[in-house]
Amino acid sequence: MTTAAVQIAGLSKVFNRGKPNxxxxxxxxxxxxxxxxxxxxxxxSGCGKSTxxxxxxxxxxxxxxxxxxNGKPARQARLDQDYGMAFQQAGLFEWRTVAKNIELPxxxxxxxxxxxxxxxxxxxxxxxxxxxxxxxxxxxxxxxQQRVAIARALAFEPGLLLMDEPFGALDEMTREHxxxxxxxxxxxxxxxxxxVTHSIPEAVFLxxxxxxxxxxxxxxxxxxxxxxGPRTYDTREAxxxxxxxxxVREALRxxxxxxxxRPAEEI
Amino acid sequence: MTVGGTKAxxxxxxxxxxxxxxxxxxxxxxxxxxxGPEHGGRVLGARILPRTENSSMPHVWDMLARxxxxxxxxSSRTVGAAVAAGAWYTMRLALAGFALGCVIGLVLAIxxxxxxxxxxxxxxxxxxxxxxxxxxxAPQVVSWSQHLTLLxxxxxxxxxxxxxxxxxxxxxVAVGALRGLxxxxxxxxxxxxxxxxxxxxxxxxxxFPAAISHLIPALKLAGVxxxxxxxxxEISTGRRGGIGRLILEYSREATxxxxxxxxxxxxxAVIGLVMTGLVVAFDVSLSRHRPREAAL
Amino acid sequence: xxxQRRVLLVxxxxxxxxxxxxxxxxxxxxxxxxPFILPKPSAIWHQIxxxxxxxxxxxRVSGANALVGxxxxxxxxxxxxxxxxxxxxxxxxxxxxxxxxxxxxxxxxVSVFNNMFATTSSIPRRLMVxxxxxxxxxxxxxxxxxxxxxxxxxxMSSYAASxxxxxxxxRLPNALPFFFTALKVASSLSVITAFVxxxxxxxxxxxxxxxxxxxxxxxxxxxxAYVAAACALGLVFYLAAATAxxxxxxxxxxxxx
Numbered sequence: 001m002t003t004a005a006v007q008i009a010g011l012s013k014v015f016n017r018g019k020p021n022x023x024x025x026x027x028x029x030x031x032x033x034x035x036x037x038x039x040x041x042x043x044x045s046g047c048g049k050s051t052x053x054x055x056x057x058x059x060x061x062x063x064x065x066x067x068x069x070n071g072k073p074a075r076q077a078r079l080d081q082d083y084g085m086a087f088q089q090a091g092l093f094e095w096r097t098v099a100k101n102i103e104l105p106x107x108x109x110x111x112x113x114x115x116x117x118x119x120x121x122x123x124x125x126x127x128x129x130x131x132x133x134x135x136x137x138x139x140x141x142x143x144x145q146q147r148v149a150i151a152r153a154l155a156f157e158p159g160l161l162l163m164d165e166p167f168g169a170l171d172e173m174t175r176e177h178x179x180x181x182x183x184x185x186x187x188x189x190x191x192x193x194x195x196v197t198h199s200i201p202e203a204v205f206l207x208x209x210x211x212x213x214x215x216x217x218x219x220x221x222x223x224x225x226x227x228x229g230p231r232t233y234d235t236r237e238a239x240x241x242x243x244x245x246x247x248v249r250e251a252l253r254x255x256x257x258x259x260x261x262r263p264a265e266e267i
Numbered sequence: 268m269t270v271g272g273t274k275a276x277x278x279x280x281x282x283x284x285x286x287x288x289x290x291x292x293x294x295x296x297x298x299x300x301x302x303g304p305e306h307g308g309r310v311l312g313a314r315i316l317p318r319t320e321n322s323s324m325p326h327v328w329d330m331l332a333r334x335x336x337x338x339x340x341x342s343s344r345t346v347g348a349a350v351a352a353g354a355w356y357t358m359r360l361a362l363a364g365f366a367l368g369c370v371i372g373l374v375l376a377i378x379x380x381x382x383x384x385x386x387x388x389x390x391x392x393x394x395x396x397x398x399x400x401x402x403x404x405a406p407q408v409v410s411w412s413q414h415l416t417l418l419x420x421x422x423x424x425x426x427x428x429x430x431x432x433x434x435x436x437x438x439x440v441a442v443g444a445l446r447g448l449x450x451x452x453x454x455x456x457x458x459x460x461x462x463x464x465x466x467x468x469x470x471x472x473x474x475f476p477a478a479i480s481h482l483i484p485a486l487k488l489a490g491v492x493x494x495x496x497x498x499x500x501e502i503s504t505g506r507r508g509g510i511g512r513l514i515l516e517y518s519r520e521a522t523x524x525x526x527x528x529x530x531x532x533x534x535x536a537v538i539g540l541v542m543t544g545l546v547v548a549f550d551v552s553l554s555r556h557r558p559r560e561a562a563l
Numbered sequence: 564x565x566x567q568r569r570v571l572l573v574x575x576x577x578x579x580x581x582x583x584x585x586x587x588x589x590x591x592x593x594x595x596x597x598p599f600i601l602p603k604p605s606a607i608w609h610q611i612x613x614x615x616x617x618x619x620x621x622x623r624v625s626g627a628n629a630l631v632g633x634x635x636x637x638x639x640x641x642x643x644x645x646x647x648x649x650x651x652x653x654x655x656x657x658x659x660x661x662x663x664x665x666x667x668x669x670x671x672x673v674s675v676f677n678n679m680f681a682t683t684s685s686i687p688r689r690l691m692v693x694x695x696x697x698x699x700x701x702x703x704x705x706x707x708x709x710x711x712x713x714x715x716x717x718x719m720s721s722y723a724a725s726x727x728x729x730x731x732x733x734r735l736p737n738a739l740p741f742f743f744t745a746l747k748v749a750s751s752l753s754v755i756t757a758f759v760x761x762x763x764x765x766x767x768x769x770x771x772x773x774x775x776x777x778x779x780x781x782x783x784x785x786x787x788a789y790v791a792a793a794c795a796l797g798l799v800f801y802l803a804a805a806t807a808x809x810x811x812x813x814x815x816x817x818x819x820x
Contacts, residue, residue: 091714
């Protein structure tokens with residue numbers, strides 16, 4: 001396939017444009033994401049990474065520049081339902097069972113009852129929560145709810161998955177486990193993923209490439225290519241893993257100090 | 268974040284919308300008068316449309332004009348003065364009832380927070396108390412009171428009215444205070460425990476401040492409830508001097524003098540607004556010590 | 564909720580109630596309280612039994628007034644809430660009015676209504692109940708419809724869902740708990756409003772009138788019998804609303820136990 005999954009050119013976003021409290025969130029972003037790639041967006045708070053994700057999702061419009069998803073304008077991609085999205089809050093509907101939550105996007109697409117149920121159960125198998133199919137969301141832990149949210153995002157097997165710090169509210173151990181799960185699912189389904197995070201190890205573990213962003217106004221200042229091969233439990237102990245983490249960290253620090261001149265003293 | 272300018276702007280907008288909605292109601296009234304059936308009408312066979320003739324539905328401007336004219340033919344007192352006096356009388360009774368109701372409500376709430384058993388036993392009755400139309404028992408309360416002496420002084424008839432007002436007021440206060448006193452989260456209470464603070468200290472330093480924000484809307488409801496209680500108690504005990512009596516009297520004269528009853532109704536509404544205003548003033552006076560609400 | 568706690572919540576008030584009634588009975592007997600001051604619970608019971616057909620008739624009248632007003636007010640309140648959640652200007656106009664209605668003793672309007680309709684009409688009272696119920700339902704349901712979780716709305720936006728779909732699948736279910744809160748308040752409020760409305764003149768056939776006339780003719784025990792009927796009526800309405808809530812939104816009630 002030669003069509004890029006996501007193509008961003010000359011993108012910028014200004015909030016409250018023309019008003020005294022205008023904020024420049026993103027400036028001059030150019031990015032191309034190949035199909036099947038896992039790309040993380042990392043940067044300090046307020047650097048615009050979530051905004052960038054929302055621009056790809058067409059939940060907001062750019063000020064300048066273009067966003068193309070699967071060769072179409074972002075808006076068309078959203079109307080055609082080309083992607084699934086997961087947020088920091090699971091956002092499950094408490095009046096629906098777990099399975100019915102996953103069926104939501106399928107209902108909206110007009111799938112019939114049997115097919116929906118089958119797919120929901122298949123997705124639950126994928127996230128290993130099959131036995132909770134008919135439970136209520138509040139009976140599940142935070143991590144489990146996020147897994148359901150991810151299953152929902154994958155429900156109609158989109159080619160693209162957009163994730164906005166989905167593991168942010170989880171504890172470290174659950175987080176690592178979820179990263180492993182996401183990796184496994186991704187290799188099974190071959191989905192392209194754009195993943196926002198502010199955890200360096202998470203970005204390195206999951207991604208093929210890590211896009212490092214500067215503080216506001218956000219620019220993509222560096223792209224770290226991570227070639228760690230298939231991820232396993234040992235990956236997190238590998239020397240190469242730590243080297244990549246350092247590389248990303250330096251890139252982030254470079255942003256921090258680049259504009260201010262010389263770096264601060266080492267502690 | 269709500270900065271001074273925008274917050275005042277929002278308040279102004281709300282006030283304007285309020286005036287606009289009053290104008291809307293008045294316009295709807297006049298519009299119906301214009302197009303509605305003069306002798307009332309039927310919709311789907313049921314007689315539910317009111318009569319639009321002037322003796323049933325006076326014009327809005329007639330209602331307002333009535334304030335300035337004499338109360339009774341030949342009298343020197345204007346309707347405005349009469350209803351103002353009546354309103355003042357009722358408001359004082361309502362205030363007394365409101366104060367008493369607040370005290371009872373607060374005490375009940377504190378007891379229910381302290382003793383879970385009491386809460387379990389009492390809460391259903393607290394809720395049930397509002398289904399007992401004590402207003403209907405007003406004459407009974409009066410007959411009881413004839414045998415009561417309060418601190419050596421004889422029970423005044425007006426106290427019955429205030430008692431009933433208090434009865435209606437205590438419920439919102441009790442419920443609001445209960446919710447408010449229980450609202451602080453576990454962490455705050457545990458912190459006090461770690462200081463070996465007594466239950467009373469925790470009450471003062473943690474529960475009460477947390478309860479304020481739940482109490483304010485409850486106090487507004489209680490304020491209005493006490494006004495309603497006072498007015499209806501006046502009517503059912505036949506108490507003279509208050510706005511309740513005036514409403515009843517004027518409504519009996521409605522066929523000959525239709526606008527008069529509206530003046531009393533408006534005065535009653537004003538009492539309610541004043542009570543609400545008092546609670547708002549109280550709230551504002553406390554706000555100096557509370558953090559500014561940040562807009563999300 | 565533990566079994567122990569559940570038992571406590573039922574038993575404690577019952578015990579309290581029985582204790583209270585017994586103490587009342589004893590007090591009247593021991594202190595030789597005259598019946599026109601405070602009748603015994605047993606005398607009240609006797610009155611309830613001997614007057615039961617009259618009591619039921621009066622309760623039926625008041626109950627009908629309350630029910631008509633409750634249904635009408637709820638229906639109009641729901642429509643109003645839908646419109647207001649969709650069109651901001653409507654909400655901005657009606658909300659201050661709702662605040663104002665809550666701030667004034669609106670019940671006095673019954674005297675105005677009595678003048679606008681025929682003297683034998685039940686409309687004034689039913690209209691009053693309708694108005695009171697309308698505002699309760701309107702304020703709460705509007706809040707529920709507009710108070711939706713941001714993440715859920717963004718999710719629906721990512722599905723390119725229409726406003727109508729979002730209303731059906733997200734806003735409505737979210738608003739249900741708010742609706743039932745309103746319904747519970749409105750149910751008991753409708754009964755009380757129906758009684759109190761009887762004070763302002765009009766037809767003399769409901770419980771409110773019966774209570775007053777019993778007391779003014781010194782038939783205390785009979786008056787209390789009607790009062791008991793009034794309580795029962797209010798309780799029935801409230802329980803009906805609470806049951807409707809349990810049936811319609813089982814997830815809400817299960818969550819809190």
